[in-house]
Amino acid sequence: MSGLKGKVTIPGDKSISHRCVMFGSIANGTTEIHNFLSGADCLATIRCFSTLGIKIETDLSQSKVIVHGKGLHGLNAPSSILDVGNSGTTTRLISGILAGQPFNSELSGDESLNSRPMKRIIEPLTSMGANIASVLQNGCAPLYITPAQLHGIHYDSPVASAQVKSCLLLAGLYADGETSVTEPSLSRNHTELMLREFGADIRSTYEIGSTKATASIRPCTDLYGQKITVPGDISSAAYFIAAGLIVPDSEILIENTGINPTRAGILKVCEDMGGDITLLNERTEGGEKIADILVRTSKLHGTTIEGDIIPTLIDEIPVIAVMAAVAEGTTVIKDAAELKVKETDRIETVTDNLKAMGADVTPTDDGMIIHGGNPLHGTSIHTLLDHRIAMAFSIAALVAEGNTKILDSKCVDVSYPTFYDTFEALL
Numbered sequence: 001m002s003g004l005k006g007k008v009t010i011p012g013d014k015s016i017s018h019r020c021v022m023f024g025s026i027a028n029g030t031t032e033i034h035n036f037l038s039g040a041d042c043l044a045t046i047r048c049f050s051t052l053g054i055k056i057e058t059d060l061s062q063s064k065v066i067v068h069g070k071g072l073h074g075l076n077a078p079s080s081i082l083d084v085g086n087s088g089t090t091t092r093l094i095s096g097i098l099a100g101q102p103f104n105s106e107l108s109g110d111e112s113l114n115s116r117p118m119k120r121i122i123e124p125l126t127s128m129g130a131n132i133a134s135v136l137q138n139g140c141a142p143l144y145i146t147p148a149q150l151h152g153i154h155y156d157s158p159v160a161s162a163q164v165k166s167c168l169l170l171a172g173l174y175a176d177g178e179t180s181v182t183e184p185s186l187s188r189n190h191t192e193l194m195l196r197e198f199g200a201d202i203r204s205t206y207e208i209g210s211t212k213a214t215a216s217i218r219p220c221t222d223l224y225g226q227k228i229t230v231p232g233d234i235s236s237a238a239y240f241i242a243a244g245l246i247v248p249d250s251e252i253l254i255e256n257t258g259i260n261p262t263r264a265g266i267l268k269v270c271e272d273m274g275g276d277i278t279l280l281n282e283r284t285e286g287g288e289k290i291a292d293i294l295v296r297t298s299k300l301h302g303t304t305i306e307g308d309i310i311p312t313l314i315d316e317i318p319v320i321a322v323m324a325a326v327a328e329g330t331t332v333i334k335d336a337a338e339l340k341v342k343e344t345d346r347i348e349t350v351t352d353n354l355k356a357m358g359a360d361v362t363p364t365d366d367g368m369i370i371h372g373g374n375p376l377h378g379t380s381i382h383t384l385l386d387h388r389i390a391m392a393f394s395i396a397a398l399v400a401e402g403n404t405k406i407l408d409s410k411c412v413d414v415s416y417p418t419f420y421d422t423f424e425a426l427l
């Protein structure tokens, strides 16, 4: 395949797009969102808050959304089950808000979503006094939530999960005291950064000499609508970073991408693997760091990825694994057991599909070991409807001998509906 050359503009960040709609809905006044991601997951968040009585105007051709917030106590009882689709972020964050409401609600998603673990929020929310139950009593959605007075707690989370942290911080807006969450290493901090902009009394602290991080929130009377331009999603940029590095004779400029350090672990890994990446035009908007990323073809070598960098690149591991399969030498990915509870068990879906393409890869309990350098060959990729698997293996296809067929490739709509348009424009 000849080199990929050109500029790519990445759609808005999924995590930030979700949060703009959620926080805008419970703020006073209007929240105007530009560069909103119209992926199916964020549309599920819009759908849920519309069902809760919030007027949300969308002009998706312009990636613009206006949320007419009704304040912390302005949501209406839903007239139907809240459909969270495929989105773990929608499910866990909205549950924190719903736990503090004076009405009953039920939420449910697709088959993948309804098999993902929700005990991680049910247990700490219950400690706060919430009434939240797994309808099938299997620790998963559908979830049923009924009114309760919430109390502030301190929660020592066993997992570094921004969804757990954000769920509890949002419930903390409705509690009668301070709520704090300590996580073993810092997960993405968009909730902390954005809620502060909306006027919440929220703080973050780090333990000196440890990777532990604590975020705490006190209840407040009002949040205030904001004007937000969502940065490009580094998790979507990751596919073009990988393509630029592994396809011979490539040079790609990826514009306007969020490089918040709690998200940008992939940049450090690429550097450790010998990747030629330059950050240009670095700036900060709305508390979020942004840059243009220039990527050039590089001779990659293996590395070890473990410890507190893992939460900063968790969604990028499928495409990092593809880079590792192409690199010379061995890459070891550890401490990433969270991969098992994403849209699919991503240790299994990544290693099965890489093996099918001829890579030398072994799954482990908390990651995988990849001996890079085997030539990859085309095959049918079983995405199991996981958007990140479809995109990661579309990049692998660029360097594979023969044709690769991505089954159910439409699942990219979850986080990156224009992925294949951008991909084809570069070819």
Ligand SMILES: O=C(O)C1=C[C@@H](OP(=O)(O)O)[C@@H](O)[C@H](O)C1
Residues within 6 Å of the ligand: 014, 015, 016, 088, 089, 160, 161, 162, 163, 164, 166, 187, 188, 314, 315, 338
């Ligand atoms: O808070 C968020 O927006 C997200 C947090 C991460 O999940 P966990 O918190 O479960 O690690 C990530 O995998 C997901 O894509 C988005």
Ligand SMILES: C=C(OP(=O)(O)O)C(=O)O
Residues within 6 Å of the ligand: 041, 086, 087, 088, 089, 090, 315, 342, 343, 388, 415
């Ligand atoms: C894990 C992901 O999202 P969510 O947890 O919101 O479904 C993802 O986008 O890779």
